[in-house]
Amino acid sequence: MNRTTRTALAVTATAALAVGGALLLAGRPDPVDDSRAAPDAAGDQAGPGARRTGAGETGHHPDRPDVDHDGDGKGDLVTSAANARVGDEESAGLIVALRGTANGLSGERSTVVDQDSPGVPGTAEADDRFGAATASGDFDGDGIPDLAVGSPGEDRHGRADAGTVTILWGTSSGLTGIGAVRLEAPAPRGGDRLGSHLTAGDFDGDGQEDLAAASKYSTVHVWEGGITRTGATGGHRTRSVPGEWGPTALHSGDFTGDGAADIVVGVRALRSDGDGNRLPSRDANVLLVGGAAGPRLDRTQDVPPGVAKAVGDLDRDGCDDLVVGYTDDEEADGTVPEKGARGGKVWITYGSPTGFAPSRATGITRGAPGVPPTSAGDNAFGGGLALGDVDADGRLDLAIGIPGDNIDGIWDTGAVVLLHGTADGIGTAGARYLHQETAGVPGSHQGGDRLGEDLRLDDVTGDGRADLIAAVPGEDGVGGILYLPADGTGAITTAGARVISPASVGVPARPTDRHDSYLWAPGFAERFAD
Numbered sequence: 001m002n003r004t005t006r007t008a009l010a011v012t013a014t015a016a017l018a019v020g021g022a023l024l025l026a027g028r029p030d031p032v033d034d035s036r037a038a039p040d041a042a043g044d045q046a047g048p049g050a051r052r053t054g055a056g057e058t059g060h061h062p063d064r065p066d067v068d069h070d071g072d073g074k075g076d077l078v079t080s081a082a083n084a085r086v087g088d089e090e091s092a093g094l095i096v097a098l099r100g101t102a103n104g105l106s107g108e109r110s111t112v113v114d115q116d117s118p119g120v121p122g123t124a125e126a127d128d129r130f131g132a133a134t135a136s137g138d139f140d141g142d143g144i145p146d147l148a149v150g151s152p153g154e155d156r157h158g159r160a161d162a163g164t165v166t167i168l169w170g171t172s173s174g175l176t177g178i179g180a181v182r183l184e185a186p187a188p189r190g191g192d193r194l195g196s197h198l199t200a201g202d203f204d205g206d207g208q209e210d211l212a213a214a215s216k217y218s219t220v221h222v223w224e225g226g227i228t229r230t231g232a233t234g235g236h237r238t239r240s241v242p243g244e245w246g247p248t249a250l251h252s253g254d255f256t257g258d259g260a261a262d263i264v265v266g267v268r269a270l271r272s273d274g275d276g277n278r279l280p281s282r283d284a285n286v287l288l289v290g291g292a293a294g295p296r297l298d299r300t301q302d303v304p305p306g307v308a309k310a311v312g313d314l315d316r317d318g319c320d321d322l323v324v325g326y327t328d329d330e331e332a333d334g335t336v337p338e339k340g341a342r343g344g345k346v347w348i349t350y351g352s353p354t355g356f357a358p359s360r361a362t363g364i365t366r367g368a369p370g371v372p373p374t375s376a377g378d379n380a381f382g383g384g385l386a387l388g389d390v391d392a393d394g395r396l397d398l399a400i401g402i403p404g405d406n407i408d409g410i411w412d413t414g415a416v417v418l419l420h421g422t423a424d425g426i427g428t429a430g431a432r433y434l435h436q437e438t439a440g441v442p443g444s445h446q447g448g449d450r451l452g453e454d455l456r457l458d459d460v461t462g463d464g465r466a467d468l469i470a471a472v473p474g475e476d477g478v479g480g481i482l483y484l485p486a487d488g489t490g491a492i493t494t495a496g497a498r499v500i501s502p503a504s505v506g507v508p509a510r511p512t513d514r515h516d517s518y519l520w521a522p523g524f525a526e527r528f529a530d
Contacts, residue, residue, distance in 0.1 A: 065100070066388070066458045067136045067529060069170040071144040074100030075458035076174070077469055078147060079481060080131030081507055083523030086114045086124035093130035095149055095168075096505050096524070097175045098481075100460030104467060104496060105483045107504030111174055115151070119178035121166060127153040130166070134529035137200030137209040139227035144170035146227075147529060148211055150195025156188045163194030165213050167227055181231035183211075185221060192216050199530065201252035201261030203290040208234065212263055212295070214247040220265060222294060237294045241286055243267030248283060251530075253311035253320030255351035260290030264308040264322060282328050282337065283307050287355065302358040304347040305339055309385035312396045314425055319351030323398065325382025341365040344381030346400055348426060362425060364400070370431040371417060380404035383450075384416075388457025388466030391490025395421030399468060401452025407435055407445055414451030416470055418492060432492065434484070436472075440494025443482065448474040451482065454528045461485065468492050471525040478502050478509035479524030 065075030077098045086092035094114035098105050115124040124130070133150035140146060147168045156162040165183040168175050185194050197214035204210065208226040215221060218241050225234015241247060249266030256262065265286050285303035288295035306326030314321045327344040328337055336342055346364040349356050366381050367373045384401025391397065398419045405415040415435035419426050436443040436451060443449075454471040461467060465486035472480045481500040487493040502509040502524040509524065 065460070066456070067145065068100075069097060069136070069145055069147065070099055070172055070174045071170065072100075072172075072462075074102075074462040075460040075467075076100050077105055077456060077458070077460065077481070078134055078136070078175070078529035079471070079525050080134055080527050080529075081479075081502070081524040082129040082132040082526065084114075084507055084509075086116055089124050089126045089128075091127045091129055091153075092124035093128055093132065093151065093523075094507065095131040095134060095147070095529075096507060097147075098500070098505070099174050100462065102461055104485050104498075105460050105469065105481070105500065106498065107500050109174075110505040111176075112506055113149075113168060113175065113177045115166075117177040119176070120168075120180045121182040122151075122154065122164070125155070129153045131523075133195055133198040133214075134527070135198035135200045135211065136529050137211065138170070139167060139200070139209050139211065140169065140229055141208065141226055142170075144172070146170045147175055148198050148200065148213075150198050150213065152193035152196040154195075156184055159188050159190035159192075161191050161193050162188035163192055163196065163215060165195045165198065165211070167231075169229070179229055181227065181229070183213075183223060183227075183231070183233075185215065186236060189217075194221065197247060197250040197266075199250040199252040199263060201254075201263070201290070202259075203252070203261050203263065203288075203295045204292055205258070205260030205290060206292075210261075212250055212252070214250055214265075216246075218243055218246065218267070220247060220250070220263070220288065220295075224294060239288055239295060239297065241265050241267055241288070241297060243284070249285075249307050251308035251311060251322075253322065253351070254290070255287070255320050255322065256289065256353055256355055257317070257319035257351065258291075258353070260292070262290045263288040263295050264303060266307060283326070285324070289355070298355065301355045303356060304349055304358075304361060305337075306345075306347060306382070309382070310387045310398070312387040313351075314348065314387075314396055314421065315350060316395070317352075319353065321348060321350045322356070323348050323385050323387065325380075325385050325400075327380040327383050327404075329378060339363075341381075343379040344383070344402075344404075346382040346385065346398075364419070364426070364428065366402075368428045370428040371419075372415075372431075372433045378404050379406070384452045384455040384471065386455035386457040388459070389421075390418070390457060390466045390468075390486050390492060391420065392465045393421070393490070395423075397421050397457065397466070398426045399455045399457050399470075401455050401470065403450035403453040405435070405452075407437065410445045411447045412474070413445040413447065413449045414453070414472070416452045416455065416468070418468070434468075434492070436482075438494070440497060441482070441484070442497055442499045443472070443475065443480070446474065446476070450474050453526070456528050459486075463488075465490065469528070471528065472499070473524070473526050475499065475501070475525075479526070481525050
């Protein structure tokens with residue numbers, strides 16, 4: 001895309017973003033910006049192999065684990081600790097992989113990988129933030145998903161914070177750093193921060209797993225045709241997106257059901273605050289539609305504002321659907337943003353062969369029938385979201401994190417609401433409200449715990465029912481993971497529940513004053529891999 005077109009899009013984006021609405025730009029799918037490099041010299045045109053799952057299966061599906069890095073049929077969990085100290089290097093970062101077992105998740109079957117681990121390219125350095133973003137995908141086509149790990153603070157070729165992405169391989173013994181390979185932009189720039197956000201999917205519909213990585217300067221990098229164990233790929237493309245801040249998020253799914261995954265890209269423009277300061281606007285989204293020529297910007301799509309958090313085929317029509325958390329609940333003048341709600345709002349937008357169907361969009365707020373009412377503003381209802389089949393009825397259920405929930409006068413202790421899927425979509429009847437003072441749930445209310453900051457619903461025991469895994473990034477000042485299993489009746493139970501701490505998996509942690517900083521050391525459980 002040329003500079004003139006990018007500028008025009010940025011101006012239009014600013015107008016749309018300033019009112020907090022969806023980014024709806026008139027026109028057809030972008031025919032330009034097809035900057036594709038030739039296949040890597042070490043590779044060939046065909047790429048390394050086929051995906052384990054079929055095309056169009058990017059989103060969450062009830063019949064298998066979402067993340068399974070050892071291929072044993074039990075879901076695994078990867079959490080980042082991007083602020084962790086490695087040796088003497090502050091915020092060098094690491095990831096922790098927890099393997100599912102018949103008894104659920106614990107620290108007993110865990111693997112810690114950082115840039116000083118055997119086989120991992122590079123060296124752990126201060127502020128690399130290895131693990132700031134992660135994405136699972138079977139990049140080498142061997143049937144076991146691998147893991148892409150972003151290091152946006154990595155310096156390359158004398159350019160500070162150029163950023164890189166490392167591929168860790170899945171094996172029958174779980175994730176390993178042995179033989180890991182590194183990807184970087186063909187022409188790295190200082191401050192590019194490649195790898196700030198990642199997502200995987202078959203974006204060109206050729207049956208091989210592709211990888212998309214966000215960098216600064218409104219650019220999305222796409223490596224196509226899989227990734228070999230030598231680091232070769234089938235090719236590289238870049239896509240420009242509107243907005244001047246970001247991209248701020250990436251999430252993928254086959255929203256049109258055509259066999260090629262699409263990418264939802266979070267974008268922000270810069271706006272004036274009236275005092276001459278340029279500040280980022282509210283979160284908006286645009287859609288890169290997948291196809292044989294790779295993903296292309298479709299400016300006709302009406303994507304709801306907020307942060308895309310979960311993808312799955314809720315209505316079972318063959319098209320993935322998008323779940324977005326819109327947590328901004330107040331404008332500068334005290335009014336509620338358009339499409340927002342006091343305390344936050346969750347939007348479900350359904351896919352179709354022509355893209356998103358805004359006429360079918362469904363909003364969920366606190367105070368809806370069966371959903372606990374808003375306790376105060378800025379609750380961040382929808383701050384964490386996850387889809388999975390808890391009751392094994394073939395329909396996806398929805399977990400909603402409320403990390404800013406204030407309970408019993410304790411600020412930001414957090415909570416989770418579980419809603420069940422029905423023939424008519426996600427229903428609110430019989431909603432389950434869980435927090436750390438719920439009977440049987442381990443832990444207790446602490447200010448700044450922010451339970452529900454990230455969530456997963458995945459079958460980590462292999463019994464065919466999704467279990468609930470919730471981030472508690474402020475737990476005891478160092479972070480923790482709350483595991484709540486599903487029982488045989490199709491409900492989340494507290495029997496066998498546990499909190500997994502950094503110490504239990506060998507991650508060095510030093511408590512911080514949660515009142516002074518939103519970023520807790522070591523950043524354990526700040527986000528989970530998709």
